[in-house]
Amino acid sequence: MFIRYIFIFLLAATVFTDHTIAQCFSSANPVGGSDNLLVLDKRSLRLITFYRYNYGNQFYEGNERSDFDLIRSANYNYIGTLIGYGLFNKLTMEADLGYFINKTYTYNLDPPYPLSGSGFSSSVLSVKYGLIKNNEKRFFISSSLGAKIPFSTKPVTRDGVELPVELQPSIGAFGLVFQIFMVKEKSLTGSRYFLTSRLDVNSENKQEYKLGASLFSSIYYSKHLMFPWLKGDWTIILQIRDEIRQKDRKTTGWIESTGSNILYFSPQLNLFIKEKLNVSLMVDVPVYKYLNGTQLATKYGISLNLSRDFRL
Amino acid sequence: MKQSAGILMIALFLASCETEDVYVPEGNNGNNPLVFYSLTTDKDTLRGGEIAKITARATGYTLSFAWSATAGTILGSGNEVNYAACSCQSGKNIITCTVTDRSNNSESREVSIFVH
Numbered sequence: 209m210f211i212r213y214i215f216i217f218l219l220a221a222t223v224f225t226d227h228t229i230a231q232c233f234s235s236a237n238p239v240g241g242s243d244n245l246l247v248l249d250k251r252s253l254r255l256i257t258f259y260r261y262n263y264g265n266q267f268y269e270g271n272e273r274s275d276f277d278l279i280r281s282a283n284y285n286y287i288g289t290l291i292g293y294g295l296f297n298k299l300t301m302e303a304d305l306g307y308f309i310n311k312t313y314t315y316n317l318d319p320p321y322p323l324s325g326s327g328f329s330s331s332v333l334s335v336k337y338g339l340i341k342n343n344e345k346r347f348f349i350s351s352s353l354g355a356k357i358p359f360s361t362k363p364v365t366r367d368g369v370e371l372p373v374e375l376q377p378s379i380g381a382f383g384l385v386f387q388i389f390m391v392k393e394k395s396l397t398g399s400r401y402f403l404t405s406r407l408d409v410n411s412e413n414k415q416e417y418k419l420g421a422s423l424f425s426s427i428y429y430s431k432h433l434m435f436p437w438l439k440g441d442w443t444i445i446l447q448i449r450d451e452i453r454q455k456d457r458k459t460t461g462w463i464e465s466t467g468s469n470i471l472y473f474s475p476q477l478n479l480f481i482k483e484k485l486n487v488s489l490m491v492d493v494p495v496y497k498y499l500n501g502t503q504l505a506t507k508y509g510i511s512l513n514l515s516r517d518f519r520l
Numbered sequence: 521m522k523q524s525a526g527i528l529m530i531a532l533f534l535a536s537c538e539t540e541d542v543y544v545p546e547g548n549n550g551n552n553p554l555v556f557y558s559l560t561t562d563k564d565t566l567r568g569g570e571i572a573k574i575t576a577r578a579t580g581y582t583l584s585f586a587w588s589a590t591a592g593t594i595l596g597s598g599n600e601v602n603y604a605a606c607s608c609q610s611g612k613n614i615i616t617c618t619v620t621d622r623s624n625n626s627e628s629r630e631v632s633i634f635v636h
Contacts, residue, residue: 276568276569276607277569278568278569278604278606313593315593315595315604317571317595317602321595321596323593323595363588365586366597367597368584368585368586368587368597368598369586369587369588369594369596369597369601370586370587370588370589370594372589372592372593372606458609460611463591463608463609464607464608464609464610465568465606465607465608465609466608501607501608502568502607503607
């Protein structure tokens with residue numbers, strides 16, 4: 209039962225970690241969401257597939273709306289896969305891969321001009337270790353370290369035009385990802401509390417562009433819905449997430465209008481089908497934003513996840 | 521009879537066409553070498569969000585145009601594009617155009633636009 213709820217959290221965590229286009233709505237740290245919470249049992253395989261849609265149509269300066277209107281709207285569609293394998297009881301290997309079906313900006317010209325990029329985002333390969341496992345007190349801590357590997361270091365072009373950074377599926381640079389997860393379970397009430405944190409650090413790409421480091425921290429509350437009239441195995445998860453992004457940098461100096469601090473509220477509904485398959489729907493709503501300079505902000509995001517464990 | 525005469529005339533006509541072997545020096549179309557004359561912008565100063573038209577003038581054989589910018593966005597394709605200044609990097613932004621002909625000869629030029 210506990211493992212299943214960790215699984216649900218995994219779904220919640222997987223998608224929140226940023227597929228947003230850099231620096232708010234652009235490709236900043238298009239992380240794959242390698243948030244497989246806690247370690248897997250030895251010789252267990254976890255397979256997650258998810259889809260995400262993100263939309264924005266408003267520029268912000270600081271925490272206020274801006275009248276800057278170069279871009280009418282922006283959206284992306286992203287699909288990803290996360291595979292985890294329990295190498296030993298305290299050690300899990302993970303691979304996180306994803307693909308942008310599209311990243312689109314519609315420019316406010318007459319007529320409106322859409323510009324789109326697509327392609328594989330950076331993958332993340334990581335190792336997770338179980339630091340604390342207290343079954344009696346139902347308290348667990350695990351930590352992971354991973355490498356971010358770009359699919360390509362060459363920028364994507366369309367019809368001979370190099371796409372801007374914000375529409376690149378990957379920044380084309382290597383990086384490191386460090387995560388920590390804490391879980392506290394209250395079995396009697398069917399509720400759980402999770403605390404996670406993820407730090408991404410990036411190197412410079414071949415165009416001498418360096419994405420700023422990012423720190424994502426989340427608090428989750430998960431509750432199994434046990435109503436007599438409710439059929440099926442449902443869980444609701446409420447997440448509050450803070451995303452802090454450092455400014456991007458080139459050799460010429462810091463890039464203005466990059467870097468932000470955004471607070472999200474992300475409710476999620478999960479259904480566990482026949483004790484095998486998890487289906488989850490999550491909505492991301494930013495409740496507070498502070499954006500350096502002038503940036504396009506996310507209005508909302510929607511994610512759908514499917515996941516399953518296999519015993520090998 | 522008339523049909524046969526017609527066919528014979530066509531055959532005679534085709535036989536009389538002269539073909540000429542034309543030597544094309546390796547590396548370019550002998551009659552149309554790649555020449556990249558200019559890369560110009562209609563505005564050399566922009567505010568973030570404003571747009572400038574950038575035009576590449578070049579001659580050659582089956583030309584293709586590749587564009588990039590140190591910041592901002594290139595909108596469109598071909599020899600004439602729009603450049604949208606972003607609010608992300610003020611100062612001198614450089615737009616580069618590389619023209620390539622059918623024989624893979626290429627030439628690049630840059631134009632600067634100051635964004636404030």
